[in-house]
Amino acid sequence: MSDHSPGHxxxxxxxxxxxxxxxxxxxxxxxxxDVDERAEKRAERQIAALFGVSTIFTILFVVSxxxxxxxxxxxxxxxxxxSNVALGVTLGMALLLIGIAxxxxxxxxxxxxxxxxxxxxxxxSDEDREIxxxxxxxxxxxxxxxxRPLIRNSMLGALAALGLPAIVVLRDLGPLPGDKLARTxxxxxxxxxxxxxxxxxxxxxVEIGQLINAEPGVFFEEKDGEPLYEGARLQQAKAKxxxxxxxxxxxxxxxxxxxENWGVAGILCYSKICTHxxxxxxxxxxxxxxxxxxxxxxxxxxxxxxxVIFGPAARPLPQLPIMVDSEGYLVAQRDFDxxxxxxxxxxx
Numbered sequence: 001m002s003d004h005s006p007g008h009x010x011x012x013x014x015x016x017x018x019x020x021x022x023x024x025x026x027x028x029x030x031x032x033x034d035v036d037e038r039a040e041k042r043a044e045r046q047i048a049a050l051f052g053v054s055t056i057f058t059i060l061f062v063v064s065x066x067x068x069x070x071x072x073x074x075x076x077x078x079x080x081x082x083s084n085v086a087l088g089v090t091l092g093m094a095l096l097l098i099g100i101a102x103x104x105x106x107x108x109x110x111x112x113x114x115x116x117x118x119x120x121x122x123x124x125s126d127e128d129r130e131i132x133x134x135x136x137x138x139x140x141x142x143x144x145x146x147x148r149p150l151i152r153n154s155m156l157g158a159l160a161a162l163g164l165p166a167i168v169v170l171r172d173l174g175p176l177p178g179d180k181l182a183r184t185x186x187x188x189x190x191x192x193x194x195x196x197x198x199x200x201x202x203x204x205x206v207e208i209g210q211l212i213n214a215e216p217g218v219f220f221e222e223k224d225g226e227p228l229y230e231g232a233r234l235q236q237a238k239a240k241x242x243x244x245x246x247x248x249x250x251x252x253x254x255x256x257x258x259x260e261n262w263g264v265a266g267i268l269c270y271s272k273i274c275t276h277x278x279x280x281x282x283x284x285x286x287x288x289x290x291x292x293x294x295x296x297x298x299x300x301x302x303x304x305x306x307x308v309i310f311g312p313a314a315r316p317l318p319q320l321p322i323m324v325d326s327e328g329y330l331v332a333q334r335d336f337d338x339x340x341x342x343x344x345x346x347x348x
Contacts, residue, residue: 025114033108043108044151050101051154054094058161061090065168091165098158105151111142182339184216184241185229186320191217192245192269192330200329201245203264209286212245213272216332240340242272243320244282245330246302248289256305262321264330269320270306271340274298276313278341291317314343 033040064086068075075082124132145152191200195213198220206212215238221228229237250266262268270291274281279295289303298311306317318340321333 025116028114031108031112034112040109043104044148047101047105047109048150048154050097050104051151051158054097054101054158055154055161057090057094057097058158058164061087061094061165062168064090065172094158094162094165098155098162101155101158105143109144109148109151111139181341181344183335184340185218185237186216186241186332186335188332188334189325190332191325192243192322192332193217193220195242202328203267203324203330206245206247206267208247208249208266210247211282211284211286213282214243214245214269216241240273242280243269244272244284244291245269246284246289246291248286248303252289252303254304259305259319259321261323262319262333264322264324267322267330268302269322269330269332270300270302271318271320271336273341274313275308275315275317275340275342276311281317 033043064083068081068083068086070081070083077085140146192214193200193216195215198217200217201212201214219227219229219234219238227234245267247265247267250263253263253266253268255262272280272282274293274295276293276296276298279293281291281293281300283292283294284290285292289301290309291300291302291306293299293311293313296312298313299309300306300313300317301309302317306319308314308316318336318338320336322330323333325331
């Protein structure tokens with residue numbers, strides 16, 4: 001039960017007005033650059049100098065890239081690789097100085113007024129949008145970029161110079177591949193072997209409907225007791241030369257003109273690398289003769305020259321021409337007639 005006696009007044013809130021009184025804006029205090037023309041000019045020169053020094057650091061980045069050695073015999077300063085230190089410091093300083101210059105410009109020279117923005121719905125009214133555009137244009141005018149060519153030009157120069165490191169760093173991705181993407185290690189007479197045991201494959205070892213993951217037998221060869229391929233070179237060569245061997249009834253195969261002798265008694269060999277983004281493929285549907293890529297479901301018809309029948313892949317699966325050597329093993333007739341793997345700019 002409420003007590004409404006004179007000594008127990010109930011506090012109420014004014015639901016018509018704001019629950020908290022508007023404190024208002026404090027009195028505006030002008031900055032030194034607002035009242036002293038010499039301070040304004042000095043600030044303008046300082047900001048332009050920051051942009052200018054940023055440009056110098058950007059140029060030093062490019063110079064450092066070519067001056068300091070990397071690789072087997074890198075230039076060392078103080079126990080650290082000089083190239084990494086120089087590139088990090090110069091690019092970091094270039095970006096830092098642009099940021100400092102922008103902050104100083106906003107603090108000392110751009111329009112300095114107090115504003116209040118009330119909450120509004122998620123979508124502003126047409127009137128508010130027009131006001132926003134007008135305010136943006138006013139902000140451009142207040143920034144003084146139009147009437148301060150020294151700051152504008154030095155800033156544009158500093159920002160434009162930042163494109164140089166991007167160009168230089170792209171070159172550091174490595175040497176151009178040349179024709180390395182267009183060929184693999186497959187050559188005439190090279191045996192097709194099981195990719196795990198390295199055992200060569202005879203036609204009678206492959207049953208109809210079977211798929212064998214294969215690779216060139218050269219990876220298992222040695223010279224003077226040392227493997228022909230090892231380390232990164234081995235992995236790179238394997239990645240491009242990976243293949244699959246499948247067998248189907250010869251009557252189910254529709255070879256393209258010129259490919260009539262690319263198989264042996266219904267045995268065909270294709271690249272294992274999807275032509276979409278390079279995923280390895282070995283999901284084989286023996287009844288339909290379809291090969292499915294597990295990454296993005298590109299589907300290739302191996303009975304019809306590796307043609308794409310579904311999915312994002314844009315090219316058929318490259319086929320390796322094979323034959324039987326004098327000892328009865330499957331061998332390559334030659335390398336693939338086209339680059340394996342995904343498309344790239346230079347690929348015809």
